[in-house]
Amino acid sequence: MIVSVIIAFIVGGLVCVIGQLLFDVAKLTPAHTLSLMVVIGSVLDGFGLYEPFIDFAGAGATIPITSFGNSLTHGALQEAEKHGFIGVLTGMFEVTSSGISAAIIFGVIAAILFKSKGKVS
Amino acid sequence: MKKTGTYQFASKPSIVSTAVSVGPLEKVSPFHPHFDFIYEDERIGQETNEKGHSQLIEDTCNMAVTKGGFQLQDIDLLLAGDLVNEMTPTNFAARQLATPFMGMFSACATSVSSLITASFFLETKLMDKVMFGAASQHNAVERQFRYPIEYGAQKPPTGQWTVTGGGYGILSHHQTGKPYVHSATIGQVMDCECTDPLDMGSAMAPAAFDTIQKHLAQNKGTSYDFVMTGDLGKNGFSILQELIKSSGVSSYLVDNYRDAGAEFYGNEEKFLSGASGAGCSATVYYGPIYAELLAGKWKKILLVATGALLSPLSFQQGETIPCIAHAVELSME
Amino acid sequence: MDAESYQKTVDQIAPKRPVLLNCMKAFLTGGIICAIGQLVSFVFMYFFSFTERTASNPSVATMVFLSMVLTGFGIYKKIGQFGGAGSAVPVTGFGNAVISAAIEHKSEGFILGVGVNMFKLAGPVIVYGVFSAFVVALIKTILVKMGVISW
Amino acid sequence: MMKKLWIISLILLGVAGCSEEFKVSTYHVDDDQQEIETLTKVFKDNQNLSEAAAVFFDHQLVVSVQVQQMSKFKKEKIRKSIEKKVKSAFPDHDVYVSSDLKITWELKKIIDEQPTTDELKKDLKKVKALAKEET
CATH class of the missing domain: 1.20.5 (Single alpha-helices involved in coiled-coils or other helix-helix interfaces)
Structure with missing residues (x-):
């Protein structure tokens, strides 16, 4: 178990380093960087590589935003396997929804609870 | 001959009163003893940041009037601006103040462009008292130009921190014992194809340099205590110094350059390259600098406020960042 | 002054982004967030009937919840300034983007403010x-x- | 705890590939040692496992395997190959093989508790239902 946590730390950390290089070296904005990483995750799943990556790294692979692209593709592929082309359209949100729905729900709750503070970091 | 934009004001209009107020964070500024009022709440007790922004402008204008021993009805004209969309904070404050009002926008250079405009009104003798100045509120401006306040985006070392604060003054006919406007240079828009909105200093430095050069060329032989730019920040200011060094303008008897933005937060590293925003130059010029002129510490200074004329829209459409700088020369007899 | 030579001057003088240091900070921050995610998923597996696979969904939701708390109390932006991509790339960064926009635009009301702008970033x-x-x-x-x- | 730490440090040094201690825990309701041995042999033949648990009950065989960290990329393949082997070794059993940690935990709980037949039936049903759930 401790091994899994350490592996999640190392792999997750490395994924973030890739993001940082996109920030600092490629000079991409956060929005560009995150969009790119989601696309990478989705393409990797197309080659069937993301699931083994999750098997290996656990949260190191599911917590970075790349897993978003993976689960979107995965949902689409699962449905496509069952229902053919229609499934590509309908299966998309089959798997992913937790991240998006959590963000929406907690976003609204946060808007009710909090006000922004401009304190310096 | 090409116009340089430099004018001298023979009537020597004097700044007879000023007031400066800032938000709670600005307490750390080495300039803070000269701020008239420091709010405990960055939202000035209002519901929204924009309302707080408006309240700050209204309060500070009232303060400037009271400190000069005037009343609001003595004011012929209010010339002011801020950075928020359509300048609603200033417009709404002007609604409360109920003086004749014209909005001014030169981004962060509004502090000086409003003073220059006021000087022309005074020079014609059609008006007696013109109030000028600018303000910014950190949260309102950040939301307008960058990200939501709570968004955890990493700012590079060239990033600057928008000041919460406003500085306003009242310009009247010449009075001995008060600093007066000797001359001014209206800058032209400069664009050196900078594109990084998190590096405004680099974008604005050429505009500051151009305006300083034009002003000094028209005032050869004048000795200045210092030339102070608005909000280039530490990074932009070192670039300005480099431009000056490599061009030989230093022969104009100026050996002391300062930058309000670079000095505003002292050496606090968390503010990165320093302060920016319309409130930065306005609070420094009409707070500490005015006080020191009044105390006789300085005789002649050149204030060069700089502004980056971008909008989030122009940036996203891939436009470069055009910049402007306006200079005003203040003297004290 | 021509723009090209000016850009050269800027490049010379402007402080460089400390890429290596930033990467180390991103590694540390992102690593810690993912390690916490792993621990959270163990909690879901141990105390609830979730398998390794199914635990990832509630873990992600929990991480977004943590992100809401940190964002609301103004802590996430400090983590963001330190961690850079380390705090932006994990799903907590996605949560932070949504939640910060929601909080920011509360002033325009819940439909036109929160609703419209929530996914701005x-x-x-x-x-x-x-x-x-x-x-x-x-x-x-x-x-x-x-x-x-x-x- | 100390042993775990020791194992971890070995893994981190990258030398733990094969030296990791391999644990098999089983529970056979009828205590058929021969069947247990056959199954254990299938596990021991695979070099990639770090832990295995199995419960025999009424011609049902529920197996869970834990794959060594460095082999986890191939986890699904390994699971499938084990499944194939176990199925051929126990053709008369209803075989289920999982590689999920949760299933291992649940099976080990059963093995520790050695429940009565009725409870075991219920427990196994629960475990199988869990394992079938997809993401």
């Missing part, structure tokens, strides 16, 4: 995530139907 992630998933799945489905590859 995080929108592209969903848009291009969905679109790329569509393209990838479509290509793969076509290839399978053509018999080039199998599922």
Whole structure:
């Protein structure tokens, strides 16, 4: 178990380093960087590589935003396997929804609870 | 001959009163003893940041009037601006103040462009008292130009921190014992194809340099205590110094350059390259600098406020960042 | 002053981004967030009936919840300034983008403010995530139907 | 705890590939040692496992395997190959093989508790239902 946590730390950390290089070296904005990483995750799943990556790294692979692209593709592929082309359209949100729905729900709750503070970091 | 934009004001209009107020964070500024009022709440007790922004402008204008021993009805004209969309904070404050009002926008250079405009009104003798100045509120401006306040985006070392604060003054006919406007240079828009909105200093430095050069060329032989730019920040200011060094303008008897933005937060590293925003130059010029002129510490200074004329829209459409700088020369007899 | 030579001056003088240091900070921050995610998923597996696979969904939701708390109390932006991509790339960063926009635009009301602007920053992630998933799945489905590859 | 730490440090040094201690825990309701041995042999033949648990009950065989960290990329393949082997070794059993940690935990709980037949039936049903759930 401790091994899994350490592996999640190392792999997750490395994924973030890739993001940082996109920030600092490629000079991409956060929005560009995150969009790119989601696309990478989705393409990797197309080659069937993301699931083994999750098997290996656990949260190191599911917590970075790349897993978003993976689960979107995965949902689409699962449905496509069952229902053919229609499934590509309908299966998309089959798997992913937790991240998006959590963000929406907690976003609204946060808007009710909090006000922004401009304190310096 | 090409116009340089430099004018001298023979009537020597004097700044007879000023007031400066800032938000709670600005307490750390080495300039803070000269701020008239420091709010405990960055939202000035209002519901929204924009309302707080408006309240700050209204309060500070009232303060400037009271400190000069005037009343609001003595004011012929209010010339002011801020950075928020359509300048609603200033417009709404002007609604409360109920003086004749014209909005001014030169981004962060509004502090000086409003003073220059006021000087022309005074020079014609059609008006007696013109109030000028600018303000910014950190949260309102950040939301307008960058990200939501709570968004955890990493700012590079060239990033600057928008000041919460406003500085306003009242310009009247010449009075001995008060600093007066000797001359001014209206800058032209400069664009050196900078594109990084998190590096405004680099974008604005050429505009500051151009305006300083034009002003000094028209005032050869004048000795200045210092030339102070608005909000280039530490990074932009070192670039300005480099431009000056490599061009030989230093022969104009100026050996002391300062930058309000670079000095505003002292050496606090968390503010990165320093302060920016319309409130930065306005609070420094009409707070500490005015006080020191009044105390006789300085005789002649050149204030060069700089502004980056971008909008989030122009940036996203891939436009470069055009910049402007306006200079005003203040003297004290 | 021509723009090209000026840009050279700027490049010389402007402080460089400390790339190596930033990467180390990103590694540390991102690593810690993912390690916490792993611990959270163990909690879901141990105390609830979730398997390694199914635990990832509630873990992600929990991480977004943590992100809400940190964002609301103004802590996440401090983590962001330190960690850079380390705090932006994990799903907590996605949560932070959504939640910070929601808090920020509360002043314009819950429909036109919160509702309209919530995905102002995080929108592209969903848009291009969905679109790329569509393209990838479509290509793969076509290839399978053509018999080039199998599922 | 100390042993775990020791194992971890070995893994981190990258030398733990094969030296990791391999644990098999089983529970056979009828205590058929021969069947247990056959199954254990299938596990021991695979070099990639770090832990295995199995419960025999009324011609049902529920197996869970834990794959060594460095082999986890191939986890699904390994699971499938084990499944195939176990199925051929126990053709008369209803075999289920999982590689999920949760299933291992649940099976080990059963093995520790050695429940009565009725409870075991219920427990196994629960475990199988869990394992079938997809993401």
